Amino acid sequence: DIVMTQSPDSLAVSLGERATINCKSSQSVLYSSNNKNYLAWYQQKPEQPPKLLIYWASTRESGVPDRFSGSGSGTDFTLTISSLQAEDVAVYYCQQYYDPPHTFGPGTKVDIK
């Protein structure tokens, strides 16, 4: 199975400042035939189901604010919130969907400093 790790476990950022979350996979999730990374990012606010933010490692889901961006390739990925807003307080998960089981990272909790 592909193991997903995230860092940090939690972070607190001032409103308007940048938040950066890292995700690492135990093996590459880049599919050579289409040059796509099978990596997604989700946001889960308290008492709500998760919501897809980013797929293909860097494609924003429709309706997701452009302050959210994804980058990386192969085994190392980053989710960046360019200017943290109060409504961004949540836990963020990465997930690989390259190979079943489609494992999630343990999550990163983002709070306001």
Place this chain on the structure above:
Amino acid sequence: EVQLVESGGGLVKPGGSLRLSCAASGFTFINAWMSWVRQAPGKGLEWVGRFKGKTDGGTIDYAAPVKGRFTISRDDSKNTLYLQVNSLKTEDTAVYYCTASITISRVVISGGALDIWGQGTVVTVSS
């Protein structure tokens, strides 16, 4: 409106069974890849399994902890996904989410990322 509505959760004794249902609306169900994800209390997300859409062969994959005990099925005529959970253990206690990877022109847009999520149904396994 695109929607997934789960039902069928409840309190069950260890060794018991339940059938969870997920009613889908607002998208082309027959081609969508449907998955179950669970979340134990205070814990992270755990992928349970996926049922590909008809145009992609309808294959099913499971996570190791549930393989042989859980069965995913779908009724495309009713736009409904099911999760039969047998031989339940206390560690199966979780919110069970139904999710969908939707298609446009029979192509899964996100390649399998989980576009749509239901609100979840709670399964509690306790004696």
